[in-house]
Amino acid sequence: MKFGQQLQQEIFPPWRLSYIQYDVLKSELKQRQLAHDWTDQDEQDFVELLESELDKVYDFVTAKLNEVEARISYCERTIQTFMNNPSWSSDQNWNVMDEALTEVLFDVNDLAKFTRLNYIGFQKILKKHDKWTGLNLTQGFVPQLRAKPLDKQRFDVAIVFISSLHDICRLQGKPRTGNAAAGGDQNAFERATAKYWIHPDNVTEVKSIIMLHLPVLIFNKDKRYEPSDSAISSVYFDNDDFDLYTGRLQRDEGAEAIRFRWYGPMASNSIFIERKTHHASWLDGASVKDRFRLNVEEVPRFISGELSADAYADQLRAKGTDEKTIEGNHFIAKGIQTSFNEKQLKPVLRAFYNRTAFQLPGDQRVRVSLDTDLTFIREDNLDGITRRGPREWRRPDVGIDYPFSYLEDRDILRFPYAVLETKLQTHLGQEPPEWLTKLVDSHLVHEVPRFSKYLHGACYFHRDRMPLLPWWLSEMAIDIHKPRSTNFGLTRSKSFKPLIDGQYRRAMEQEERRMSIVADKANAENKNDNNGRIFDRNDDDMVMSPSPFDDPLMSSATLSPTSRQEPMPRSSSAGNTLIGSPVHTPSLAKPPVEPWLQAPPPPVSSSSSPAPSVFMADEEQGLKKKKKKNKKAKEDMELQELGEPVQIDKGSLRLDMQDEEKKSKGMRRLLGDKGPMYIEDPNNKGSMIPIKKVKIDPKVFFSNERTLLSWLQFCALLLTVALSLLNLGQGTSRIAGGVFIGVGAVVAIYALYRFEKRAWMINNRVIGRYDDLWGPAVLCALLVGALIVNFYLRFG
CATH class of the missing domain: 3.20.100.30 (VTC, catalytic tunnel domain)
Incomplete structure (x- = not known):
């Protein structure tokens, strides 16, 4: 593949204007060669153009690197504030900082690729220049490249600091056992x-x-x-x-x-x-x-x-x-x-x-x-x-x-x-x-x-x-x-959000944690069924799905509930961990969470498979059953608010009308209320997983208004016919006109009622049917009835 094509394929769109204009430089080189022999003035102009491109790229890299360092410093100060003020040290705050550091890490990765790609671009265009002109600009341009280098990895320090702060967020400011110099x-x-x-x-x-x-x-x-x-x-x-x-x-x-x-x-x-x-x-x-x-x-x-x-x-x-x-x-x-x-x-x-x-x-x-x-x-x-x-x-x-x-x-x-x-x-x-x-x-x-x-x-x-x-x-x-x-x-979505292994980081972490809990539960059941028999590592009945954010030396299948509830003993001070402590997962230091409190899997999309039924969880009943875990449940619900939104396509989610009639009114809740909304887990019958609320598109309101206007146009046509019959007709025609006026008035009032109800449902994010199930059928029945009355009076 030619480098010009490779450059276009690998460009990071938000930074498009800051890349080397390789095609412009190549075109300039080629056009001057075709127009006349390469002159000293051509060489001077090309060098100036090349230096201008180098200045642009180098200044962009420097500015972005300074921005990264500023964001890291902000995260470090914020984390230090959390550590100095325990009242601010909540799960939600630690996870927010962890997400912020992950965003910085993705930017560092993008910046490294940007630098590497531009460095190759300058090397390619210099080599092409020397080949076409017979001059040795590659050697002559070395001082400029040394003054503004693009070939050195300047991001290692940033990665080290992100790693240190990332680990503190995982430990939530707590120190870890282990000496970094041990074994030196x-x-x-x-x-x-x-x-x-x-x-x-x-x-x-x-x-x-x-x-x-x-x-x-x-x-x-x-x-x-x-x-x-x-x-x-x-x-x-x-x-x-x-x-x-x-x-x-x-x-x-x-x-x-x-x-x-x-x-x-x-x-x-x-x-x-x-x-x-x-x-x-x-x-x-x-x-x-x-x-x-x-x-x-x-x-x-x-x-x-x-x-x-x-x-x-x-x-x-x-x-x-x-x-x-x-x-x-x-x-x-x-x-x-x-x-x-x-x-x-x-x-x-x-x-x-x-x-x-x-x-x-x-x-x-x-x-x-x-x-x-x-x-x-x-x-x-x-x-x-x-x-x-x-x-x-x-x-x-x-x-x-x-x-x-x-x-x-x-x-x-x-x-x-x-x-x-x-x-x-x-x-x-x-x-x-x-x-x-x-x-x-x-x-x-x-x-x-x-x-x-x-x-x-x-x-x-x-x-x-x-x-x-x-x-x-x-x-x-x-x-x-x-x-x-x-x-x-590490990739990015179409909206340039960071993706780890094709998933949003929070969704992936929560899904892996849910799977690890399922593995623990399966192991416990297997042990009970086999009178306490301990499964070997190669036992087929053993389910292992370690989280990618868990301690790399342990898997969820080897951890006992006690080890999850109590943090590992630690000796070093928390202050010493700011510059170089290791990564640890907070999930290992937390009690296991019930499956119905787990965060959702990756975003839901429409497919040919039947859509799972959605319903609202009864918070009062759930809390009564989980009184002992009330505090933990509240923390997890707060965590879920930080998750990425689930993209809900038409038909992906529906309300099962039969189940809705069986559910009590307490089981129904508006999307606008506080607390999570739950969806049945298709892989685990009887358990629920929460989904994130979806932002309302303004076009939804416009569609509701267009529906009202369509109904009113029909009413206006019906009333026009009715008034003509009243004013110009006699006897039977006036009776038919009166019937049509009544039908038109009822339809107009009904259309207004449906408009207001839909607007209320949209504003309050109600899960339910937004189409009109009975209105069109009743309207047709009224029109047919009015026509029958008219024909009866005229010819009966």
Whole structure:
């Protein structure tokens, strides 16, 4: 597909005028070429036009980003007010803020797509210019693109703050147990990993989807989050024969990968010495990653052997470190130093990326990381070019300033995709959450089993030395940008309202909660029927439908009623959660809600299937039956008022006239009254679900007036005939005229009565028949009767 067509298809309509005018630039380029040879004046005019478009796009992105930051700041201040004033901390207020943050998240996603699409547009038009004119404007336009960059992801900070505030709304200001830094110094990790590539167009959307289920993990919550906090740099070591590369590629028993890693800027003092081992012999064949920490000035001494493993253990012992940690770190340090001495390891490759990690603090069972701006940089001197000194273990001329424009092309490889990595502690029985399974099966990701950053970078720079190459190199030649085949992900309705997996967020959340309650009820009934038998995970009778907003480590089928009623114990302060706490669902901390109090499923639309009957719930009877849950019911009714409106097409909802006669007057209620209106759940006999009131279209009133005028026109015609018979006729004609006058008067009064009644029903939103069932039939009977009287008197 040509880029011009792609641009038109992917344009976000409300921002249409702010996109790059690609077709205009292309037309300008083509028309000048056809009119005459390209001149210096043409080049100057085209550059000015290009700069004008860049200014327009950049200013729009900057303004929108400032607007997003202002909205986030407003939400943060409002949430802080809720936390400081418990009287304002109601379910309704928390949900309003949660909805507001979701709206901001969608705008960030749209803005990221807008920026990406415009950046590609400028690259395309520059390339087309160079091809048609023979000039090199692509290189000459670099200063303008650096001054007003569109290629950098500038939305990570906003997503992190939204994640933090989103989590506080879920917890309703309550603190959560768990330390974000827990596991930061852990020296051994045993996890099952899977890796995926993500097209740059989908990066922000994938981040947003994960954020709705897992919080962005921030290790240091004492400082404000900065873009440099996500930077990770790793220097990989190997020898001249690339033995570690070959062992990892062939997955030999005990194959190692050794790297030195630091987080954040180059000034970071902590360097993590890491070793990945495939089928480690000391763990009964399990693959493991282990590591320990050194200060940056100690690294050269450790590589040379001046700082031995024993000396390092003595340092830890002097600091008061526990003996178990000392033994573990000593074992790792000794093994790595042995590999350095036996295999003559040297720095070979640096991998840089910005990582966004998603995880519950202190809980390693489920962890998802997303690496963007992945870049490979040469660290070796194998080609005769000196890139670092003999005592240096990393290049001093390279920082974390992506895209590293100052490096020569021979020293750098910018990976075109982001890398998604899922890590599950399957040895502890952890299964992948349902939402994660849906994500990795969607069009947004492309699975690449056993992808390795080191193997990819090393084979690129040293392909002539490699006897074997990774299998996924052939995948680089295909387009991993897949078309959207389902409603999964973040979309917008025709009215540009946010949709999650094709549904309004509130409707989806309430429906998932309703299904989880049904699952709990089914499990309880099954246990009673089987004398307390506990169902296995694979039992066919077990119903599981975890909410996409529930804790990702638990499903509704595994939660007891007690765990739903009582919040999990928490230790950290609420104030500390403003910048980086995890996501938790308020539904887990609430008692189960009766099915008849649940919110509606997705919007109702007309179909060929019979429409469910609608009736009004008797509030007094319902409250008498649910006295103990009166307070909870009231809160849920308030929540439902925040739901999206149900679009009711003609014929979608009807009033069952037979049931209406059987119902008491107390069961009938006007739509204008306070409280919800209920509809029978077709999937659950005997239970009801509420629906949202629909806004009245002004055309409904005009239709009512047109109906009245039609009846009055008929009356006027009838009265005209009657008056003619009275004034011009004699005897029998006058009697017939009098009968017609009576019929016309009755019809006019009846038409006025029906008009007023319909207007009252519309204003009060009464569910019922708006057509006239008996009026036309009675009118026909009166007219026929009048004609019979007239013929009888005339010819009888």
